[in-house]
Amino acid sequence: MKEIIALREVRSFFVGGDLVRLSGLPIREIPTIPGAPLRCADPNGTYAVGQLYVQQYLQANPTASYPVHLWHGGGLTGACWETTPDGRPGWLDVFLRRGFDTYLTDAPERGRASWAPYPTINAEAPWHRTLEMAWWMFRFGPEGGYDPDPAKWRTYPDLKFPVEAAETFLKQFVARWGSRTSDAWAISAYAELLDQSDPGVVVAHSQGGLYALDLAARHPDRLLGLVLVEPVAPRDEQFNYAALNSTPILIVTGDNLTSRPALEAFCLRARAAGSAVKWLDLPQLGVTGNSHMLMMDTNNLAIAIQVLKWMEENISVIASR
Amino acid sequence: MKEIIALREVRSFFVGGDLVRLSGLPIREIPTIPGAPLRCADPNGTYAVGQLYVQQYLQANPTASYPVHLWHGGGLTGACWETTPDGRPGWLDVFLRRGFDTYLTDAPERGRASWAPYPTINAEAPWHRTLEMAWWMFRFGPEGGYDPDPAKWRTYPDLKFPVEAAETFLKQFVARWGSRTSDAWAISAYAELLDQSDPGVVVAHSQGGLYALDLAARHPDRLLGLVLVEPVAPRDEQFNYAALNSTPILIVTGDNLTSRPALEAFCLRARAAGSAVKWLDLPQLGVTGNSHMLMMDTNNLAIAIQVLKWMEENISVIASR
Numbered sequence: 218m219k220e221i222i223a224l225r226e227v228r229s230f231f232v233g234g235d236l237v238r239l240s241g242l243p244i245r246e247i248p249t250i251p252g253a254p255l256r257c258a259d260p261n262g263t264y265a266v267g268q269l270y271v272q273q274y275l276q277a278n279p280t281a282s283y284p285v286h287l288w289h290g291g292g293l294t295g296a297c298w299e300t301t302p303d304g305r306p307g308w309l310d311v312f313l314r315r316g317f318d319t320y321l322t323d324a325p326e327r328g329r330a331s332w333a334p335y336p337t338i339n340a341e342a343p344w345h346r347t348l349e350m351a352w353w354m355f356r357f358g359p360e361g362g363y364d365p366d367p368a369k370w371r372t373y374p375d376l377k378f379p380v381e382a383a384e385t386f387l388k389q390f391v392a393r394w395g396s397r398t399s400d401a402w403a404i405s406a407y408a409e410l411l412d413q414s415d416p417g418v419v420v421a422h423s424q425g426g427l428y429a430l431d432l433a434a435r436h437p438d439r440l441l442g443l444v445l446v447e448p449v450a451p452r453d454e455q456f457n458y459a460a461l462n463s464t465p466i467l468i469v470t471g472d473n474l475t476s477r478p479a480l481e482a483f484c485l486r487a488r489a490a491g492s493a494v495k496w497l498d499l500p501q502l503g504v505t506g507n508s509h510m511l512m513m514d515t516n517n518l519a520i521a522i523q524v525l526k527w528m529e530e531n532i533s534v535i536a537s538r
Numbered sequence: 539m540k541e542i543i544a545l546r547e548v549r550s551f552f553v554g555g556d557l558v559r560l561s562g563l564p565i566r567e568i569p570t571i572p573g574a575p576l577r578c579a580d581p582n583g584t585y586a587v588g589q590l591y592v593q594q595y596l597q598a599n600p601t602a603s604y605p606v607h608l609w610h611g612g613g614l615t616g617a618c619w620e621t622t623p624d625g626r627p628g629w630l631d632v633f634l635r636r637g638f639d640t641y642l643t644d645a646p647e648r649g650r651a652s653w654a655p656y657p658t659i660n661a662e663a664p665w666h667r668t669l670e671m672a673w674w675m676f677r678f679g680p681e682g683g684y685d686p687d688p689a690k691w692r693t694y695p696d697l698k699f700p701v702e703a704a705e706t707f708l709k710q711f712v713a714r715w716g717s718r719t720s721d722a723w724a725i726s727a728y729a730e731l732l733d734q735s736d737p738g739v740v741v742a743h744s745q746g747g748l749y750a751l752d753l754a755a756r757h758p759d760r761l762l763g764l765v766l767v768e769p770v771a772p773r774d775e776q777f778n779y780a781a782l783n784s785t786p787i788l789i790v791t792g793d794n795l796t797s798r799p800a801l802e803a804f805c806l807r808a809r810a811a812g813s814a815v816k817w818l819d820l821p822q823l824g825v826t827g828n829s830h831m832l833m834m835d836t837n838n839l840a841i842a843i844q845v846l847k848w849m850e851e852n853i854s855v856i857a858s859r
Contacts, residue, residue, distance in 0.1 A: 221544050221545065221546065221598040222544070222545040222546075222547070222548060222598075223542050223543070223544050223545075223598075224542065224543040224544075224545065225542065225543075226543070226627075226631070227543060227595075227620070227630065227631065227634065228620060228621040228627070228631075229617055229620040229621050230621055230625065231706065231709035231710065234709055236686075236705060236708075238686065239668075245663075245665065247665050247716045248716040248717045248718055249612060249714075249716060249717055249745070250717060250745075250748065250770055250773055251717050251718075251721065251773060251774060252772075252773030252774050252775070253773050258665050258667075258671070259668065259670070259671060260665075260666070260668065261668070261670075262668030262669060262670035262671065262684075263668050263669040263670060263684070263686070263705075263708065264666060264668060264669075264708070264711075265669075265705065265708040265709040265711065268709040270617065270710075272620075274548075277542040277543075277544075291570060294650045295650070296550055296591065296650045299548070299549060299550040299593075300549040300550050300551055304551065306547075306549070309548065310547070310548065310549075313548065323649075323650070328644075328649055328650040329615045329616070329617045329644070329649040329650060329710070329712070331709070331710065331711060331712045331713070332712075332713065334664075334666045334713070342566075343655075344566065344568050344579050344581075345581070345585060345655045346579075347560075347580065347581065347582070347583030347584050347585060348583060348584040348585075348586075349580070349582075349583035349584060350579070350580060350583065363583075363584070365557075365559065365584070384557060384584075384586065385552065387557075387584065387585070387586040388552035388555055388586040388589040388652070389552065389591075389650065389652070390585075390586065390652060391650075391652045391653075392652070392653065392655070393570075395568045395569040395570065396569045396570055396571060396572050397569055397572075400572065424570070424571075427571065449571055451573075452571055452572060452573030452574045453572060453573050454573070
């Protein structure tokens with residue numbers, strides 16, 4: 218691991234999205250400067266919707282021969298790959314210190330990618346996840362395990378999520394829209410990003426895994442491999458498993474996995490179609506207590522090292538270029 | 539300017555905000571995975587609102603003796619300081635290559651800082667700016683100057699905003715809420731950020747300038763200086779001008795400035811109270827055509843160099859530490 222992250226450039230850009238024009242809406246007046254008159258705000262006009270926000274870290278002396286993309290899951294942003302909620306380095310730090318050119322994204326409708334006005338453009342209302350729901354969905358503990366009084370928190374045995382920082386973690390939750398709205402925008406924008414970058418490895422979490430698999434099935438030439446962290450498995454009967462043949466896939470999952478049946482079904486089908494999916498099932502390796510947010514767990518760096526080892530063995534030679 | 543940006547660490551964190559708990563709301567069902575049953579989404583529970591998102595770039599070998607904070611304006615995020623809409627380096631790049639530890643923020647309710655559910659927590663509806671409104675508010679050209687057909691675009695003479703990328707710039711617009719909602723959260727969170735960092739210089743754009751002046755008046759010991767790019771001037775009669783005495787202030791403005799009377803009134807009052815406000819009025823120096831987004835304009839690096847010169851002369855010695 219490099220002690221210094223030496224970068225040629227830190228940059229950002231937007232890809233994908235559409236221009237949408239609204240008309241016939243009433244004008245609003247909004248307060249923007251205390252003490253000044255209300256501002257006349259005309260909502261009629263042109264909006265950009267569905268775009269992807271991309272931060273790009275370009276190494277001064279890359280020691281990896283391909284880039285890595287970090288894709289977050291539902292209700293979160295690229296911030297989930299940066300520092301952990303309790304202040305330790307996240308996986309962005311790992312990939313930067315290992316010399317990878319790294320792309321960190323906010324998917325459409327989240328974070329710096331912005332979100333489309335509703336109900337005027339996006340008919341559906343957004344959904345904000347509560348900490349109560351995250352507690353069991355992200356498997357910190359059982360349903361009802363969060364309480365405003367930390368003394369009453371109930372967590373799973375050996376929990377490796379830094380649960381003392383759970384309320385800090387909540388600060389990075391963002392609104393999400395349902396799959397009918399967001400998925401097409403996200404997949405289209407991610408396809409555009411992959412088209413304009415060198416083929417690389419996508420490291421995708423949760424909902425991001427669903428997008429990554431969709432793209433691997435449709436644009437396998439744009440991807441050298443997939444690392445799917447606690448992914449959502451495709452449920453679509455039309456999913457083209459055979460197209461995954463050429464893409465090495467690593468799945469990494471934590472403890473108390475509720476989506477195990479869906480992931481097992483996915484692996485069966487993918488392997489039957491000829492794909493060499495490798496599943497790093499942490500509890501089966503004796504590593505207990507990892508949550509859905511395993512890139513933030515206390516052993517996040519040890520897991521990252523396992524991922525890097527798989528990449529070294531399965532992607533292509535990581536060498537100076 | 540350094541050819542390589544050598545960093546000790548790239549990290550991010552959240553500061554400020556409150557926990558808010560909702561109850562008594564009906565449960566919704568939302569589609570999250572195509573082909574899977576709808577997800578039961580319970581909106582009752584705990585939310586984090588009003589927090590600030592902070593990216594921190596720590597130099598391996600800082601050549602500046604204090605950090606720089608980059609604060610965006612209304613309806614935008616920290617992305618506005620990164621790459622320009624036409625792909626050139628922004629001011630983040632300048633400060634990183636000059637060796638400053640740099641903080642890049644998304645203010646509460648914008649970008650990765652997330653936004654509070656409305657109308658359940660935030661009673662007011664958000665406002666999304668159209669490109670039609672931005673066109674004259676950001677002074678690319680006169681009101682009505684934007685048209686879906688680029689051949690019909692009307693811009694100001696010598697316009698230095700890279701207007702061919704105006705629709706790309708639109709992709710970074712995010713929703714904003716009125717001042718009654720957002721300002722208290724933003725000022726409180728920024729105060730917390732300044733409290734926990736070394737005293738530095740805040741470079742603030744537009745609405746960010748209003749926040750920066752408020753903090754300079756209330757916590758002058760936390761700031762070494764202010765660079766106000768096209769700032770909003772305080773309108774509050776109670777504003778404590780005398781407290782600005784100890785803080786060097788540079789104002790930078792572009793061409794066709796509609797807020798000139800408010801800024802002139804601010805300077806008069808601040809100077810009468812003993813503050814040495816310096817106003818870099820670009821058209822008066824013969825530099826015409828700069829827009830409200832002058833950190834993205836084609837001469838953005840030349841302006842940044844003027845700002846750095848003022849910092850060298852007015853803040854404290856920039857030397858190796």
